Amino acid sequence: MNKLRNYSLAILVALIALTFNACKKDPKPEVPEEEIGKAELTFLEVEREEHGDHYHYNPIAEAKPAIITFDSKGLPPVGTHLHLTEGKTYKLTLKSFDFANREMQQEFLEKHDIHQAFILGAPDGILTYVYADRDKENKKISVGVTGYLTVDEHTETGFTFRYVLRHLNPGVKASITAANWNDINFASKFAGANDLDLKFELHPVHEGEHEH
């Protein structure tokens, strides 16, 4: 019995020692760096010049940019309504900001093998979009941080323009071509998650048409 008592005591002491020197740690708030804080889309008019089977885009000195801002919920200011003009081409650039308000769109270009933007919402034949991104070696890549948007036709009323930047699952990007820029079935065809889903009202109008 003495032996039993000794062993039991040893076990109890060990248990108590193990138990009471370790309690939960005070939690530390994690800064969720994953979240993208805000985003901006800039539309700047350019001149589109035909060069055989492709175009060159030349800056217009006096062009003024139209900037649409989006908050952390992906929403623009209430009442945002942008007019773009039929027949004109715009350089569309994305800026996005991380949790600490630092620009981070460069990250999408660095990881171009898993990122691609889709330009959605326009009725057929209204818009044409061409990816114009470059990687570090200045090679052409299709991401959509920079691109050219041409207004082919005007519409009677505005529509919800949607810019979706996809974070694609491995191996998916290989199946996407530049012609998929407005593929409405992007969610089923190109598996992944959205890094950005930005929406605002866009109205392509005739040259000289009044603001309303």
Add this chain to the structure above:
Amino acid sequence: MLRRLLLIPGFIFLFSGYTQAQVLIDSIKLKEVSIVDKPKPVSRTSISVTLSEKQLQQTKGSGLAETIKEVPGVSILKTGSTISKPVIEGLHGNRILILNNGIRLEAQQWGLEHAPEIDPFLASRIHVIKGAESVRYGAEAIGGVIIVEPPSLPSSAGISGGLNLIGASNGRSGTTSGMLSGGLKSLPGFGWRLQGTLKKSGNVRSAEYYLGNTGVQELNYSAAAGYHTAKALYEVYYSRFGTELGILYSAHVGTREDIDARIAIGRPLENYEFTYNISAPRQKVVHDLFKAKAHYDFIDRQSLDITYGFQKNQRKEYDFRRGDREALPITDLILNTHTLDLVFEKQNLKGAKRLYGLNGIFQVNNNIPGTLANTFIPNYDSFTGGIFLIQHWLKNDFEFEAGLRYDFKLFDAAGYRYANNGDESSEITEQYYGGQSRFHNVTGSFGMLLKINRYWQLGSNLGLAWRAPTANELFSNGLHHGAGLYEIGDPNIKTEQGYKWINTLKYYGEKIDFTLDAYAQYINNYIYSEPDKIFRQTVSGTYPIFRYKQTNASFFGTNLSGTYHFSELLSYKFNAALIRARDLDNRKYLPYISSDRVDQHIHLDFQFKNLNNAWIQAGHSFVRRQTRYEPESDYAAPPGAYHLFQLSGGTTIKVGEQELGLNLSVDNLFNTLYKEYMNRYRYYTHDMGRNITIRLNYNF
């Protein structure tokens, strides 16, 4: 006589090794109704099924859930091909209890995509208890208990061991597992055992395409040593389970739009090749277990067991992340658990016995800082204390057991979360949360076993079991990465209590034997999560919100299994399970309840030249479509019914003095393209295609 039968195996278990017990069995030779080779760590009034070493041999190389799925009433909840959780009569996760070598497995088992951290190669037997036996085993045994029992330690000199080599075509997987045990001539009564398993598997294939990122790697090992004297037994044990597994790429979803779009197609459009590489999303889990046990026998058939267990569960989950953060875990948790069990047993001359028990569980869960992501569950301390009393009576043909237990749980949590202050349109702010919760519970159980005559046996078990809500049910608040949903807990959730009445009728005839189970279960305050009608808007889109709620639920079901012996060599086996579950408050069906299923096979034993114990078996499984579901609480309707066929065979070959076991099986023989309702990734992919497995087993 019965008393003697009970005492003999008890004696064997305490004072000698398995080998001796085996000899005794071989000499008893009671077919099917054998009084077992060593005593089960399960009460005789429990409704339970034991998988023997021979049965386990046929499924070696699979995870724990696959290993026990042939038990009637057991099914599997899968998350893709890499994660399987066992389900006992409709319940899983924190509603069933897993005992690993006598220690309750304490891990992050609340997660549907968290598989039990157990190496089935450790087991010489696995027992599945289907009753709600919380009195003996403690909280969470609402749906049942799985007991993984390693072989007994040797007690005499000499070294013995075994080696298993397993290769499977699907996933091109290879598994090696070895066990070595021995004793010392200079120290009779001392025994030791070393065991280890190494497994590697690559992308598995459905009938038509590879499933991207479904590789698994596992390295498990254990060591045990024990010493017994005439009146005492001491044991120490350590095991490590380490796994890294890939999560199907195609199941990574973002917004509801993504989910709907993927479901509409129902299979991945991307083509993946075979690879052993595992990349994000992936899980890396390490589970360490240390156990020390002492057993003492006193005069007048009294004994005392003291068992201490320490477990460290480290879970790291990696997801697709922006920037270079994929190398950082998005979830990084360490759960430390200490358990202490004291059981005093007193047996009278007539064989009746009384058990007094005391359990303590102390847990510390910590998030490891640096994930740069919202923590999904808080840091917490948890203390559970329980006392119980079990009385077992024994008559000639009748046994009865009754038990009573009281448990207390203290749960102290603290964490930070990002909340909207109840207003979906406001900005997200950082919030400290947590606090103490206390839970009290009284549970009870009755069990009986009636031997009607030499052919018929009737068992009945009525149990009240409980569990306290888990950390995620109380406090989760955040995006469940990869699953595309926000989960929100409720700190006011109460304990869940399950009343389960299960009956079993057994018949052992000359040509036929069968077991029929029938059960009814009522769960008070059943905790579940349900999609809210609200969506959370973020810069990357909208996500559905799931909230934890409580209801009352009922489960009714029956399992029938039987064998018909055409002759000594040819037999037919049948296994069917049926379950009906309801959310009583809302008059709805509960999700993820297995559909009706039937398994059957024909088995032929034969002798062929030098091949001993040769057998061949052809099997068929039929699974009905689940028609009892709620369309609004699931993304898609359950998949259709399916048939699967299986062919297997085995033999032993004499190699010198020893025998080499050889076993070949082909699962999904016709490479059927199918989906299983109980696979959470059925929305995005089909299940596994044909798989040919070869198993070699050499014991020395």
